[in-house]
Amino acid sequence: MxxxxxxxxxxxxxxxxxxxxxxxxxxxxxxxxxxxxxxxxAYYQWAKNYSWISQGGYSGLGVFAGEDIKLNELDWISxxxxxxxxxxxxxxxxxxxxxARKPHIEAIVPYLSIHFQKINSQTILxxxxxxxxxxxxxxxxxxxxxxxxxxSEKNLTxxxxxxxxxxxxxxxxxTYYTNRKLEKSYHIDYCYCNPDRLLDMTIGNLESWKDSxxxxxxxxxxxxxxxxxxxx
Numbered sequence: 001m002x003x004x005x006x007x008x009x010x011x012x013x014x015x016x017x018x019x020x021x022x023x024x025x026x027x028x029x030x031x032x033x034x035x036x037x038x039x040x041x042a043y044y045q046w047a048k049n050y051s052w053i054s055q056g057g058y059s060g061l062g063v064f065a066g067e068d069i070k071l072n073e074l075d076w077i078s079x080x081x082x083x084x085x086x087x088x089x090x091x092x093x094x095x096x097x098x099x100a101r102k103p104h105i106e107a108i109v110p111y112l113s114i115h116f117q118k119i120n121s122q123t124i125l126x127x128x129x130x131x132x133x134x135x136x137x138x139x140x141x142x143x144x145x146x147x148x149x150x151x152s153e154k155n156l157t158x159x160x161x162x163x164x165x166x167x168x169x170x171x172x173x174x175t176y177y178t179n180r181k182l183e184k185s186y187h188i189d190y191c192y193c194n195p196d197r198l199l200d201m202t203i204g205n206l207e208s209w210k211d212s213x214x215x216x217x218x219x220x221x222x223x224x225x226x227x228x229x230x231x232x
Contacts (some may be wrong), residue, residue, distance in 0.1 A: 001023070001025045001228070001229055001230075001231045002023065002024040002025050002026075002028050002195060002226065002227070002228050003024060003025065003027075003095075003124070003126055003191065003208075003226075003227040003228075003229065004019065004022050004024040004026070004028070004224050004225065004226050004227070005027075005028040005029075005030075005034070005097075005126045005127050005128070005189055005191065005224065005225045006027070006028075006029055006030070006049055006204075006220065006222060006223075006224040006225070007018055007029075007030040007031050007099070007128045007176075007189070007220060007221070007222035007228075008029055008030065008032055008105065008219070008220050008222075009031055009219070009220035009221050009222065010030055010031050010032075010033075010059055011033075011044070012029055012031070012032035012033060012062070012081065012147060013035075013038055013041055013043035014043075015219055015220070016043055016046055016047075016064075018219055019155075020046075021194050022204075022224060022226055024111065024226070025065065025066050025067075025069055026063060026064070026065045026066075026069060026089070027062075027063070027064045028061075028062075028063055028086070028095075028096070028097040028098075028127050029061070029062045029063075029064065030061055030083075030099035030127060030128045030222075031059045031060075031099070032052075032059065032060065032061070032062045033058060033059060033060070034052045034054070034060060034148070035047035035050060035052065035062075035227050036052075036064075045152070046064075047062075047064055049066065049067050049069060049071060050062055050063060050064045050065065050071070051063045051071055051073055051085055051087060052085075053083055053085045054082075054083060055078065055080065055082035055083050055101075056082070060083060060099075061083040061084075061085050061097055061098075061099040061127070063085055063087060063095070063097050064085075065089075066113065069089065069090060070088075070089070070090045070091060071087050071088075071089065072087060072088040072091075072117075073085070073086070073087055074086040074087060074088055074094065075110075076114075076115050076118070077114070078111070079110070079111070080109060081100070081107040081108075081111045082100075082101045082107060083098070083099040083100075083101060084096060084097070084098055085097040085098075086115075088209045089231075090231065092122075092231060092232040093122040093123065093231070094118070094119075094120075094122065094123045094124070094209065094232055095123075095124050095125075095126065096112075096119075096123065096124070096125045096126070097126060097127050098125060098126065098127030098128065098129060099111075099127055099128050100127070100128065100129050100130045101130070101137065102130075103134075103139075104129070104130040104131050104139075105129065105130070105131040105139055105142060105143060105144050105147065106132070106139050106140075106142040107230075108129060108142075108147060109142040109143070109146055109147055109150070110142065112125075112150060112151075113149070113150070113200075116150065117152075119154050120154060120170055121154055121155040121194045122194060122197070122232065123154065123193075124149070124192065124193045124229070125156070125190070125191070125192040125193075126190070126191045126192075126225075127189065127190070128176075128189050128222065129144075129188055129189065129190050130188050131144045131147075131188055132144060132168075132169060132171075132186060132187055132188055133145050133148070133163075133168040133169040134169045142189065143168045144168070146169070148168060151192050155194050155195075156192045156193060156194060157192060157193075157195055158190050158191070158192055158228050159190075159191040159192070159193055159195075159198050160173075160187070160190065160191070160193045160201055160203075160225070161199040162198065163198065163200070163201040164201075166187070171179070171187035173187065173203050174186055174187050175187050175188055175189035175203060175222055175223050176188045176189065176221060176222050177216070177217050177221050177222075177223075178219075178221070179216075180216040180217040180220075180221045180223065181215070181216050182206075182210065182215050182216060182217070189222060189225045190224075190231060191225060191227045193229060195225070197229045197230045198227070198228075198229055199228040199229055199230065200226075200228040201225075201226070201227055201228070203223050203225055203226070204223035204224040204226070206223065209223055
Protein backbone atom coordinates (compact mmCIF):
# COMPACT_ATOMS: atom_id res chain seq x y z
CA MET A 1 0.00 0.00 0.00
CA UNK A 2 1.27 3.46 -0.90
CA UNK A 3 0.54 6.50 1.27
CA UNK A 4 1.32 10.08 0.26
CA UNK A 5 1.22 13.20 2.41
CA UNK A 6 1.37 16.65 0.85
CA UNK A 7 0.62 20.15 2.05
CA UNK A 8 -0.71 21.57 -1.20
CA UNK A 9 -0.46 25.23 -0.12
CA UNK A 10 -4.16 25.76 -0.96
CA UNK A 11 -6.25 25.53 -4.16
CA UNK A 12 -5.96 21.74 -4.29
CA UNK A 13 -8.83 21.59 -6.78
CA UNK A 14 -6.38 22.97 -9.36
CA UNK A 15 -3.45 20.77 -8.29
CA UNK A 16 -4.82 17.29 -7.56
CA UNK A 17 -3.69 15.91 -10.92
CA UNK A 18 -0.09 16.67 -10.01
CA UNK A 19 -0.09 14.52 -6.90
CA UNK A 20 -2.05 11.64 -8.46
CA UNK A 21 0.96 10.95 -10.65
CA UNK A 22 2.48 9.32 -7.55
CA UNK A 23 -0.11 6.52 -7.80
CA UNK A 24 -0.92 6.29 -4.10
CA UNK A 25 -3.70 4.27 -2.52
CA UNK A 26 -4.27 7.02 0.05
CA UNK A 27 -3.44 10.73 -0.11
CA UNK A 28 -3.29 12.87 3.04
CA UNK A 29 -3.60 16.48 1.88
CA UNK A 30 -3.20 19.54 4.09
CA UNK A 31 -4.59 22.99 3.23
CA UNK A 32 -7.12 21.58 0.80
CA UNK A 33 -10.70 22.69 0.27
CA UNK A 34 -13.76 20.55 0.92
CA UNK A 35 -14.76 18.80 -2.34
CA UNK A 36 -18.41 19.11 -1.33
CA UNK A 37 -18.10 22.87 -1.81
CA UNK A 38 -17.13 22.30 -5.45
CA UNK A 39 -19.70 19.78 -6.56
CA UNK A 40 -19.70 20.97 -10.17
CA UNK A 41 -15.97 20.45 -10.72
CA ALA A 42 -13.63 17.68 -11.85
CA TYR A 43 -12.07 17.87 -8.37
CA TYR A 44 -15.35 16.68 -6.84
CA GLN A 45 -15.63 13.88 -9.39
CA TRP A 46 -12.09 12.75 -8.57
CA ALA A 47 -12.71 12.81 -4.81
CA LYS A 48 -15.13 9.90 -4.79
CA ASN A 49 -13.85 8.34 -1.59
CA TYR A 50 -12.69 10.85 0.98
CA SER A 51 -12.93 12.34 4.46
CA TRP A 52 -12.37 16.02 5.17
CA ILE A 53 -12.19 18.12 8.33
CA SER A 54 -11.46 21.69 9.29
CA GLN A 55 -11.51 23.23 12.73
CA GLY A 56 -11.97 26.62 11.15
CA GLY A 57 -11.50 28.31 7.81
CA TYR A 58 -11.87 27.35 4.18
CA SER A 59 -8.79 25.13 4.05
CA GLY A 60 -8.73 21.84 5.87
CA LEU A 61 -7.31 18.35 6.06
CA GLY A 62 -8.43 15.77 3.54
CA VAL A 63 -7.83 12.05 3.11
CA PHE A 64 -8.53 10.74 -0.40
CA ALA A 65 -8.47 7.03 -1.21
CA GLY A 66 -8.99 4.65 -4.07
CA GLU A 67 -12.51 3.32 -4.52
CA ASP A 68 -11.44 -0.09 -3.20
CA ILE A 69 -10.19 1.38 0.09
CA LYS A 70 -12.58 1.44 3.04
CA LEU A 71 -12.40 4.63 5.13
CA ASN A 72 -14.21 4.79 8.47
CA GLU A 73 -13.93 7.94 10.56
CA LEU A 74 -13.13 7.28 14.22
CA ASP A 75 -14.92 9.19 16.95
CA TRP A 76 -11.88 10.63 18.70
CA ILE A 77 -12.73 13.90 20.45
CA SER A 78 -10.51 16.73 19.18
CA UNK A 79 -10.83 19.05 22.18
CA UNK A 80 -10.40 21.89 19.65
CA UNK A 81 -6.87 20.75 18.81
CA UNK A 82 -6.28 21.16 15.07
CA UNK A 83 -6.36 19.35 12.67
CA UNK A 84 -6.52 15.61 13.23
CA UNK A 85 -8.48 13.07 11.19
CA UNK A 86 -8.36 9.51 12.63
CA UNK A 87 -9.58 6.78 10.29
CA UNK A 88 -9.87 3.00 10.27
CA UNK A 89 -8.46 1.70 6.98
CA UNK A 90 -9.96 -1.47 5.51
CA UNK A 91 -10.87 -2.58 9.05
CA UNK A 92 -7.20 -3.48 9.54
CA UNK A 93 -5.34 -0.46 10.96
CA UNK A 94 -5.79 3.12 12.08
CA UNK A 95 -4.42 6.12 10.22
CA UNK A 96 -4.14 9.45 12.02
CA UNK A 97 -3.92 12.18 9.40
CA UNK A 98 -2.38 15.39 10.74
CA UNK A 99 -2.20 19.06 9.83
CA ALA A 100 -0.77 20.71 12.93
CA ARG A 101 -1.75 24.34 12.89
CA LYS A 102 -0.52 26.65 15.63
CA PRO A 103 0.61 25.80 18.28
CA HIS A 104 1.91 22.88 16.17
CA ILE A 105 3.68 20.29 18.35
CA GLU A 106 1.94 21.73 21.41
CA ALA A 107 -1.32 20.51 19.86
CA ILE A 108 0.00 17.13 18.70
CA VAL A 109 1.36 15.99 22.07
CA PRO A 110 -1.89 16.64 24.02
CA TYR A 111 -4.07 15.12 21.30
CA LEU A 112 -2.05 11.91 21.20
CA SER A 113 -1.84 11.83 24.99
CA ILE A 114 -5.65 11.95 25.22
CA HIS A 115 -5.99 9.04 22.79
CA PHE A 116 -2.79 7.22 23.68
CA GLN A 117 -4.49 3.99 24.77
CA LYS A 118 -6.14 3.70 21.33
CA ILE A 119 -2.80 3.80 19.52
CA ASN A 120 -0.98 0.52 18.86
CA SER A 121 1.98 -0.79 16.92
CA GLN A 122 -0.05 -0.93 13.69
CA THR A 123 -1.21 2.70 13.86
CA ILE A 124 0.19 5.11 11.28
CA LEU A 125 0.54 8.86 11.81
CA UNK A 126 1.03 10.89 8.66
CA UNK A 127 1.05 14.55 7.75
CA UNK A 128 2.39 18.05 8.22
CA UNK A 129 3.54 18.24 11.84
CA UNK A 130 5.06 21.73 11.48
CA UNK A 131 7.70 20.58 13.95
CA UNK A 132 11.30 19.52 14.41
CA UNK A 133 13.41 18.67 17.45
CA UNK A 134 15.52 21.73 16.56
CA UNK A 135 12.75 23.85 18.08
CA UNK A 136 12.26 21.85 21.29
CA UNK A 137 13.34 24.73 23.53
CA UNK A 138 10.42 26.83 22.32
CA UNK A 139 7.79 24.37 23.51
CA UNK A 140 8.37 23.52 27.17
CA UNK A 141 7.59 19.84 27.72
CA UNK A 142 5.27 19.44 24.71
CA UNK A 143 8.16 18.97 22.30
CA UNK A 144 8.99 16.83 19.29
CA UNK A 145 11.37 14.84 21.48
CA UNK A 146 8.45 14.14 23.82
CA UNK A 147 6.44 12.96 20.82
CA UNK A 148 9.24 10.62 19.74
CA UNK A 149 9.46 9.14 23.23
CA UNK A 150 5.69 8.63 23.43
CA UNK A 151 5.44 6.90 20.08
CA SER A 152 8.49 4.71 20.69
CA GLU A 153 6.47 3.09 23.49
CA LYS A 154 4.12 1.85 20.76
CA ASN A 155 7.03 0.77 18.52
CA LEU A 156 6.33 3.64 16.12
CA THR A 157 9.16 5.65 14.61
CA UNK A 158 9.68 8.15 11.81
CA UNK A 159 9.86 6.34 8.47
CA UNK A 160 12.31 8.93 7.14
CA UNK A 161 14.75 8.62 10.03
CA UNK A 162 14.54 4.84 10.11
CA UNK A 163 14.95 4.44 6.36
CA UNK A 164 17.86 6.88 5.96
CA UNK A 165 19.38 6.24 9.40
CA UNK A 166 19.54 9.96 10.20
CA UNK A 167 19.21 11.63 13.58
CA UNK A 168 16.27 13.85 14.45
CA UNK A 169 17.21 17.47 13.85
CA UNK A 170 20.00 16.51 11.44
CA UNK A 171 17.88 15.75 8.37
CA UNK A 172 19.68 16.02 5.04
CA UNK A 173 16.45 16.49 3.04
CA UNK A 174 13.85 19.16 3.73
CA THR A 175 10.12 18.82 3.17
CA TYR A 176 9.20 22.52 3.50
CA TYR A 177 10.77 25.48 1.70
CA THR A 178 10.11 28.98 3.05
CA ASN A 179 8.41 31.08 0.38
CA ARG A 180 9.15 28.14 -1.97
CA LYS A 181 12.80 29.23 -2.18
CA LEU A 182 15.34 26.42 -2.29
CA GLU A 183 17.92 27.99 -0.01
CA LYS A 184 15.82 27.72 3.17
CA SER A 185 14.30 24.33 3.91
CA TYR A 186 13.10 22.46 6.99
CA HIS A 187 12.04 18.91 7.71
CA ILE A 188 8.53 19.14 9.18
CA ASP A 189 6.46 16.40 7.47
CA TYR A 190 6.48 12.90 8.94
CA CYS A 191 5.14 9.38 8.82
CA TYR A 192 5.35 7.40 12.05
CA CYS A 193 4.86 3.68 11.67
CA ASN A 194 6.11 0.30 12.82
CA PRO A 195 9.45 -0.12 11.03
CA ASP A 196 8.58 -3.77 10.32
CA ARG A 197 5.80 -2.56 8.02
CA LEU A 198 7.95 -0.12 6.08
CA LEU A 199 8.85 -1.11 2.53
CA ASP A 200 10.11 2.20 1.17
CA MET A 201 10.17 5.93 1.88
CA THR A 202 10.94 8.79 -0.49
CA ILE A 203 10.45 12.54 -0.65
CA GLY A 204 9.29 14.14 -3.88
CA ASN A 205 12.18 14.68 -6.26
CA LEU A 206 13.30 18.29 -5.89
CA GLU A 207 14.37 18.59 -9.52
CA SER A 208 10.93 17.68 -10.83
CA TRP A 209 9.11 19.89 -8.31
CA LYS A 210 11.01 23.13 -8.93
CA ASP A 211 11.12 25.93 -11.46
CA SER A 212 14.69 25.70 -12.74
CA UNK A 213 14.77 29.31 -13.90
CA UNK A 214 13.60 30.88 -10.65
CA UNK A 215 15.12 28.21 -8.38
CA UNK A 216 11.94 27.82 -6.38
CA UNK A 217 9.27 25.19 -5.89
CA UNK A 218 6.20 25.11 -8.06
CA UNK A 219 2.74 23.94 -6.90
CA UNK A 220 3.49 24.26 -3.16
CA UNK A 221 6.04 25.15 -0.49
CA UNK A 222 6.11 21.47 0.55
CA UNK A 223 7.41 18.35 -1.16
CA UNK A 224 5.30 15.20 -0.90
CA UNK A 225 6.23 12.40 1.47
CA UNK A 226 5.79 8.96 -0.12
CA UNK A 227 5.51 5.83 2.01
CA UNK A 228 5.14 2.20 0.92
CA UNK A 229 4.03 -0.21 3.62
CA UNK A 230 2.70 -3.70 4.25
CA UNK A 231 -1.01 -3.11 4.81
CA UNK A 232 -1.09 -5.19 7.99
